[in-house]
Amino acid sequence: MNNWYFFGKKIEKLSDYLEGNLDRSKESRIEGDLAAKANQQRQLKQAQILVQNLHQLPRVQPSESFDTVLRARLRKEAMQQSTWISPFLGWENWRVPAFAAAAAVILAIGFYAGTRTAGAGGRYSAMATKSNLQSSPATTAFSPQTAAQPVNVYVLERVFDSESMGSRVSGFQGTDAERATADRPDSIDRPLLRPLESDLTINQAGVSVQF
């Protein structure tokens, strides 16, 4: 209702304006109003055209070599992952040398302690690796163990899968008793050792990491 009244008033004023019945100040106010309206309308139309033009912009597509380049970059990344420890430990590359040094120290201490215990009649704990499980029962002594306490043996291997361009961790986790059975070449197919997928904990008995 108010709008109609307002509109009616405007029309009335517009008639006065057209007939020159308004004083100068009212005239210029109406001229300003009309100009603003026209400008608004123009802007609205421009906005519509703009949005339409943006919708109609041609769709840009990647180059033909996009997939090849991406595949190569993924492959490169996977290969880097296969040589670095970071992907499965979540460490940054610069920490790898630090890890290697720490592992070496642990191994050296284990070896030293093991030698001493062996001298005293103890027996060595052996670390089995996937490769020596498959080829020979050769083992390496790292740390001593007592017969009563089962010691976890972790064998980790980072394998690059060329088909999937990814790398995976394969490994086994088991107690010393299981390891002893697994050391025998004929036991390779037995599911004695539990597959170790993601929970990679370095145990106190020793570590064997293959790259």
Added chain:
Amino acid sequence: MGLQTRENNSAINSREMPSDEELIKRFQDGDLYAFDLIVKRYKNQLMNFSYRFLGNMEEAEDVVQETFLRLYRKKHAYRQIAKFSTWIYTIASNLAKTELRKRKRRKLVSITDLGYDEKEYEIEDSGADTERGADRALKERYIQQAIEELSPRFRQVVILRDIQELSYEEVGKIIKAPLGTVKSRLNRARLKLQDKLETIMDRENQRKD
């Protein structure tokens, strides 16, 4: 029977066209084929987004490559609570902004930078051999140039909404802003574009009248 057939069809369709969220779940579970499908599904739209944002084919392609590499590396960072498209656009947006910052730094270093006018725009051929085609190509070039002159936050919102045609909600999630902010920012971005493209818009307006 009819219903059963429809159900069967929809089952087949859902088997044939898994949703983005299903694909990323499969990829998280180790299915690399799902990753391929995601790349296939998103490479074109991300390329278009990056190109409109950066105005350079090589940089745009690099951003898209890096987006997929990030997805490959950080697949487990995605949580089902968000829409996958929102997530991947957020990655691409952040990378594109970073690329822009790098470019600014490069510009500071290099005084021999050529600027917008000397850039080559490799956009798909729209019939440049005809006069109309050439006219359209020129218009597209002006529009792209005007987009590039917008500040990154205005540029991002106008590309996501008016070029990529994402919903306001999706744009809001990508730019991490409430709906009201999205709308007002979009409005301001459009006004700025209109100012820059006044001549073209006016000419079209007159042509339509």
